[in-house]
Amino acid sequence: MKVRHHDIEIPKDNPFEHCKLNRRPYAEVLADIVSTYAEGFVLAVNNPWGTGKTTFMKMWEQHLKNQDFKTLYFNAWENDFEPDVLVALISELEELSSEKTKESFGEIVKKAGGLATQVGQAFLKKFVERQIGDEALEDIANGMIDEGAKGLRAHIDSYKKRKEGLEGFREKLYEFVEKASPDKPVVFIIDELDRCRPSYAVEVLEEIKHVFSVRGIVFVLSIDKEQLGHAVRGAYGSDQIDADEYLKRFIDLEYQMPKPSIPQFVKYLFAYYGYSDFLGSQMRQSNQALYHEGQTLLQLASDLFEINELTLRQIEKIMCHLRLVLESHGEYDNLYPGPILFLIFWKHLDEENYKLISTSSISLKDLNSKIEQLIFKRREVPRRDYYLQAQSQILAFYSHFRKTKFSDSELFEDDNDGNKTLSISTKFDYLLLQESVINTLNFHYSISLGQIIDKIDMLEPID
Numbered sequence: 001m002k003v004r005h006h007d008i009e010i011p012k013d014n015p016f017e018h019c020k021l022n023r024r025p026y027a028e029v030l031a032d033i034v035s036t037y038a039e040g041f042v043l044a045v046n047n048p049w050g051t052g053k054t055t056f057m058k059m060w061e062q063h064l065k066n067q068d069f070k071t072l073y074f075n076a077w078e079n080d081f082e083p084d085v086l087v088a089l090i091s092e093l094e095e096l097s098s099e100k101t102k103e104s105f106g107e108i109v110k111k112a113g114g115l116a117t118q119v120g121q122a123f124l125k126k127f128v129e130r131q132i133g134d135e136a137l138e139d140i141a142n143g144m145i146d147e148g149a150k151g152l153r154a155h156i157d158s159y160k161k162r163k164e165g166l167e168g169f170r171e172k173l174y175e176f177v178e179k180a181s182p183d184k185p186v187v188f189i190i191d192e193l194d195r196c197r198p199s200y201a202v203e204v205l206e207e208i209k210h211v212f213s214v215r216g217i218v219f220v221l222s223i224d225k226e227q228l229g230h231a232v233r234g235a236y237g238s239d240q241i242d243a244d245e246y247l248k249r250f251i252d253l254e255y256q257m258p259k260p261s262i263p264q265f266v267k268y269l270f271a272y273y274g275y276s277d278f279l280g281s282q283m284r285q286s287n288q289a290l291y292h293e294g295q296t297l298l299q300l301a302s303d304l305f306e307i308n309e310l311t312l313r314q315i316e317k318i319m320c321h322l323r324l325v326l327e328s329h330g331e332y333d334n335l336y337p338g339p340i341l342f343l344i345f346w347k348h349l350d351e352e353n354y355k356l357i358s359t360s361s362i363s364l365k366d367l368n369s370k371i372e373q374l375i376f377k378r379r380e381v382p383r384r385d386y387y388l389q390a391q392s393q394i395l396a397f398y399s400h401f402r403k404t405k406f407s408d409s410e411l412f413e414d415d416n417d418g419n420k421t422l423s424i425s426t427k428f429d430y431l432l433l434q435e436s437v438i439n440t441l442n443f444h445y446s447i448s449l450g451q452i453i454d455k456i457d458m459l460e461p462i463d
Contacts, residue, residue: 015062020268021260027060038185041252046225050311070181077192080200096180104176111169177216194227198234263302273323297337307377328455338390364410392436397449
């Protein structure tokens with residue numbers, strides 16, 4: 001049984017073959033954009049964390065390669081240990097170097113020596129000696145240190161020298177790009193920028209804008225702009241900075257992929273995590289009482305995640321945890337999809353509320369309110385019967401769970417005629433919920449709420 005979701009395989013000949021979110025059309029749109037504006041610009045693909053941007057970017061990069069684009073991929077988060085952004089970005093450029101462009105690349109490195117920090121200068125000298133290794137270019141390694149000794153960043157003497165150094169670097173960079181990819185722009189993808197140290201994220205933006213902005217390079221920033229805005233404010237130590245306006249200085253065009261189909265993704269995870277290994281067993285399929293549990297769980301999960309707008313990453317974690325809980329059930333055990341799913345949802349996204357439930361420290365009225373906060377986020381409630389059953393089971397299970405500490409279940413009260421009536425209000429039909437709760441209480445259940453919580457908290461052995 002899988003306990004985590006691994007990276008999707010990306011075949012070279014058909015990179016979107018295993019894409020479960022049907023995102024190939026967006027890749028084609030973006031490819032058209034970089035072809036149309038080939039002279040060079042900065043494109044931001046802006047979607048929230050956990051929506052699968054990194055996987056999409058890797059698929060899109062291979063898609064571009066298949067169309068004869070030269071591409072570079074830089075994971076900023078994995079490289080923010082490098083003290084000099086300039087050095088890190090130039091190291092990526094080396095991927096485009098060939099026999100035809102080796103000398104031109106050496107000239108870039110030489111010019112960069114005058115712009116890098118002292119730490120970067122030493123690295124660049126070793127980089128030239130190791131990567132180029134041509135005796136004819138030995139003077140580059142030596143001359144680079146001479147230029148670097150001027151300290152145009154650490155000990156800058158004049159704006160003029162700095163400007164000349166930048167212009168010289170960009171000129172050599174353009175010549176290199178023109179030789180490396182004469183017919184199409186180089187697409188330089190920068191991923192995970194919003195997860196970096198704030199100072200590093202801002203420095204990457206500054207270097208792209210002021211140092212690497214030349215014709216023939218299209219920079220693509222894969223970001224969550226809201227999170228990147230937090231990084232900008234953190235880098236400057238002020239919440240008063242208008243981060244959106246700041247980022248407009250660097251981003252020429254912004255693109256946002258439509259929200260993925262959550263039901264489609266949940267269905268994929270059902271298959272990926274092998275839910276059918278448990279839910280589709282011959283014994284469970286032959287038992288009428290258990291036959292529909294898998295479909296109920298799939299529908300509930302799809303709707304619950306969609307109406308609460310979970311990210312793909314959050315869904316992955318919940319679905320993985322849910323699969324482990326199933327593994328702790330016996331072959332003949334009832335599953336109770338509603339209570340299990342709601343409790344795992346709370347454990348991952350509202351741990352404080354989950355603790356109140358698991359320690360029997362929340363009233364039934366407040367618990368019911370929590371349940372309906374999750375359900376009634378739309379005018380039309382999908383799978384009404386499923387949700388009604390889930391709500392009544394949670395209330396009945398919790399009422400019984402609290403009997404060990406409280407003499408009154410808090411669930412019913414006597415009306416004027418001495419009849420038991422539900423003591424809580426509901427957005428569902430009141431009488432319908434009352435009937436459902438009574439049916440639940442009258443049914444003999446093979447598991448208690450405490451046992452469900454033990455399984456979720458992994459306090460029981462997994463078969």
